[in-house]
Amino acid sequence: MTEPRRRGAGRVVALLLAAHPAPSAAVTALVGVLAAASGRGGAGTVLSAAAVLAGQLSVGWSNDLIDADRDVAATRHDKPLATGAVSARTVTIAAGCALAVCVPLSLANGWQAGSAHLIGVAAAWGYNLGVKRTVWSWLPYAVAFGLLPAFVTLSLPGGPWPPWWASAGAALMGVGAHAANVLPDIDDDLAADIRGLPQRAGHRGARTLAAAALGAGSTVLVLGPAGPVGLLARAGLAATWVLTLAVALWPAGRSRAPFLICLGLTASGVALLLLRGARLA
DSSP, rough: OOHHHHHHHHHHHHHHHHHHHHHHHHHEEEEOOOOOOOOOHHHHHHHHHHHHHHHHHHHHHHHHHTTTHHEEEEEOTTTTHTTTTTOHHHHHHEEEEEEHHHHHHHHOOHHHHHHHHHHHHHHHHHHHTTTGGGGTTTHHHHHHHHTTTHHTTTSSSTOOOOOOOHHHHHHHHHHHHHHHHGGGGGHHHHHOOOOHHHHHHHHHHHHHHHHHHHHHHHHHHHHSSSOOOOOOOOOOOOOHHHHHHHHHHHOOOOHHHHHHHHHHHHHHHHHHHHHHHHHHH
């Protein structure tokens, strides 16, 4: 019994890895914190987070399914489907179940909030299904991230829309995250005829796009809300723009440093959103 259990546990781990767990967990945690801070209460916060997690899992699994042949050709050892650690049938069932669960969970937060979230999930699926190969590759990220604050606020009593700066800042952070995410794989993407906006811009252009969008998003999140800007927020914004310039001016080459700095900029932007917009409504 021990060996089959080990193989079963290994398949579960491989399936979870195919869902890109780190980004899924990060987005889920962000929405959970914003929902709790905005007054959803314990049950409402769990419901919001569960809907987002289901959507994120469906998107992650669909992405690996759609890219399976490409990942096999590129001998991607970090992709469970490419290595055979999990079957395409298993991932297909998992993606379908996650999407099916996402719909009622989203609508349970209210039809307006649920619709906003499902539009974001549809945008992410659209990216996976082909938009990522076009010059409009940034748009699904802007839509999906920009609607996250609306998903939180529309589920509150009265269904208020979020302030403009929350949606605009989140959308810009999404565009920056998109450009940063493709930085390590630009050459492989071009070889596979994936010509999204960052790939068309090239290594330096993609770095500049990622840094500029992340920096602009942080600026909107800090300066958009009414009232004085605290010392911590100002210091965070100053550090953000120093890192933004560092990425934009980084010498040409294959260094991973710009990618890692962009990850830091993304984390900084999320922190500023939580700092300035902990209560969105």
